[in-house]
Amino acid sequence: MAESFLFDIASSLLGKLASYAYEEVSRAYGVYEDLQGFKDTLSIVSGVLFDxxxxxxxxxxxxxxxxxIQNICFExxxxxxxxxxxxxxxxxxxxxxxxxxKVRHFFSSSNSVIFRPRMAEQIKGIRARLDKVAADGVRFGLTSVDPGHFVQQREMTYPDIDASSVIGREDDKDEIIHLLMQTHLHSNYDGDRSMTVIPIVGIGGSGKTTLAKSVFNDKRVDQLFELKMWVCVSNDFDMKKIIIQMINSAAVSFLTSSSTPSSCLAHQENINNLDIVQxxxxxxxxxxxQKFLVVLxxxxxxxxxxxxxxxxLIKVGAPGSKIIVTTxxxxxxxxxxxxxxxxxxxxxxxxxxxxxVKWAFKEGEEKQYPNLVEIGNEIVKKCQGIPLAVRTLASSLFSxxxxxxxxxxxxxEMWNLEQKQDDILPALKLSYDQxxxxxxxxxxxxxxYPKDYNFxxxxxxxxxxALGLVHCHNESETLESIARKCIDELQSRSFIMDVIDLGFICHFKVHDLIYDLALYIAREDFAVVESHTRNISQHVKHLSFVENESDDHAxxxxxxSVRSILFPTMGLGLESESVLDTWVTRYKYLRYLNLSDSSFETMSNSISKLEHLxxxxxxxxxKIRTLPNSICKLLHLQVLILSGCxxxxxxxxxxxxxxxxRHLTITTKQSVLPLGEFENLIHLQILSFHFCDNLKFLFRTKLPSIRELYFESCGCLESLPLNIFPKLQTLYINNCDKLNLLLNNECPEQTLRMKHLYLIGFSTLVTLPGWIACAMDTLETLxxxxxxxxxxxxxxxxxxxxxxxxxITNCSQLLxxxxxxxxxxxxxxxxxKGCPVLCSRCQPLYGEYWxxxxxxxxxxxxxxxIEEEELLGGYPF
Known part of the structure; x- marks a missing residue:
């Protein structure tokens, strides 16, 4: 059985049952007594869940x-x-x-004559089952445990996790750089001296990738090579994928002042369609x-x-080229x-x-707690010298x-778990338990998600x-902002790495061993479906397809109880409409459905059956040309993404x-959008337009709920009146050639609440718009x-x-x-980047602006x- 999160589920249910809204509707439908009985039993059960x-x-x-109990709670x-x-x-x-x-035709299930007895029967059944299971639990002798005793919530912390700070690997780094500096090194297999391969080997979590990155980003290495390429190879050795990564990496390395991050991304998208010969x-x-360095x-x-x-394939480089391999x-x-x-x-x-000590304490703080340092020394001895285990455990105890x-x-006792060779799961599981x-x-x-995924x-x-895992206890905060704090907390505990924070969004990765820990914990409730998958647990709640989906409906x-279905691999989506029909029929309680990169031409009206989506x-x-109007019956729907359709x-x-x-992303051939429809979306916070080639103008009426606004490649858009978005915090505009940023913005709001502003691809703009100054008290990212x-x-x-x-990138005339x-x-x-004169004036130590x-x-x-260059101009949604 997967790690149980029953206490969270039960607490959420109890909170809903205690609300006035549920009391009112339960009385109206004659099920108040049964819901109260269910609530009372659930309260008793919740007390013993930790035990x-x-x-x-x-x-x-x-x-x-x-x-x-978990199944009853889900029902x-x-x-x-x-x-x-x-x-x-x-x-x-x-x-x-x-x-x-008309309403009965549109919402037939709301008919109280049908709804009342059906709901009453379901609630009575759920209450009876919970009463029986609760009674069965008496034989286990469970006692009520204070949740604070089991897990203690700590304050958010943000320790310095600079990956360039490599402790204990300085000699290894210098040795590798020394090898890179040598023009000719003897080759083992054929005597070829034009290119040398330097291998770094070690067990998982030993710091191979961190060491390679430290070398890759060293300024001495920059002076040695005209071209640097980074390729994450991982489990398979797919030649086409490797070549594409090398080309993309080389394209970034070769970016000139006339290139843009977005043009680089477009290049990457185009080459995916080339055959292997090309x-x-x-x-x-x-x-x-070229004298190059490649890291595999x-x-x-x-x-x-x-x-x-x-x-x-790459022997055509200049003599002295090097390859670093980690394995x-x-x-x-x-x-x-x-x-x-x-x-x-x-x-x-x-x-x-x-x-x-670096990860468990603030600088110098360890001197105040010599007793904790001594315990830390004993913990470290059990980590077998593995940096990832040391760092993760230390982060879990920070402050x-x-x-x-x-x-x-x-x-x-987690340390006594039977382990495979080189397994450090116990150390990581302990940090997870904290x-x-x-x-x-x-x-x-x-x-x-697949291993090595770019999250x-x-x-x-x-x-x-979408799955209700985060809860809002403060009206001033959004669910999304609370969820984002979870990302920050995972970073502070070293459970994610390579974080690139761009303000409104951050990108990150998960180390292989951390990923293995997630698999270990998830087990049968989570299923990753591959081509060789032959059996899926009947208890599964979340399905992920990382290879072509099977046509075997059985x-x-x-x-x-299936709650999630997704296709996380770029370019891989659902091909069979019959499979989708099967899912809609079987999994009517789905909350999360990601069908990106699918290739069906039509969508059935039956999508409206997923009322909980x-x-x-x-x-x-x-390929899809139309969407059924019945999609608008999904009244719980919070996010609808249609970009790239x-x-x-x-x-x-x-x-x-x-x-x-709350979030709508659009690609459409329409030139005029239905204002009346958008006025009714009173909770819409994120509005995004992606390749809307015919769209010329936006609305004139205020949309006061919008906080984030994105425009990507809307070539005909002419004006953007900011005064209709009084609560706007993020504005992203990329490749909108005809957009006049000054038009209709002569007299914007007295102040703007904008926090993040991205202006990309305005070749005719000679000065930044004056309205930016109206956000002087709030702007955090420009x-x-x-x-x-x-x-x-x-x-x-x-x-x-x-x-x-x-x-500031690729502003060639900026002085x-x-x-x-x-x-x-x-x-x-x-x-x-890409600003020749300004870059020269900002050079460390010598530049006049330094x-x-x-x-x-x-x-x-x-x-x-490379990662920053790719992500900076990348469209986030």
Missing amino acids: AEEKKNQHHALHEWLRQ AEDVMDEFELLDKQKKVQKASGSTRV LVSRLRLKVLG DDVWNDDRAKWLELKD RSNSIAKMMGDVPLCVLEGLCPEDCLSLF NFDISKWEYVRDS MPSCLRHCFTYFSL NSYEMCSHWV LFPNSR RFLDLSRND TMLENLPKGLGKLISL VISNLSGLKMLPVFLTTMTRLKRLY GFTSDMRHLTALEDFRI PMISHIKSTFIGKVT
């Missing part, structure tokens, strides 16, 4: 007991959901002013005559023929390497303790001075919100009935890219006292600053990392 979790490994029968949640749906149907009925006949030709052209990270392939094939396998390292292996042993005890928590980690229950629940959803905060937060479980993603379905003629009629909608006519930054820029991030950058006291991240910016915590002058 049951603690004892389930000693009493096997407790597994089944917890499973039964109760579905029933409660129907009450909410009924309330929303009545609101739509009242707003529409339609006749009783790709090989493109790659060889990129590396021809996380290689598992032991097929020497494939390796030699790849090596032969867990000695045999693979020897097969690929041309020099003695760089074997990463476990860190020495002193370095391990230094690493532990926690309760000695009992430290002793719990040191003495836990997290609050809701955070542990969110973490398990990483298991639905972004938006997709994870949307999934958590493979899919009949369980009514919160999230529907149809992005990049480039380039053949879509019109939006479905009745869009305004989606009264729960990104300007490919403004080839921009010559000077405005004076008002230095009044942005809350500005944290300033990125300098207008005043002292030191006025930007909050600025933490400053990057300049004294103005030297105080900034993070600066990149002249170039940024």
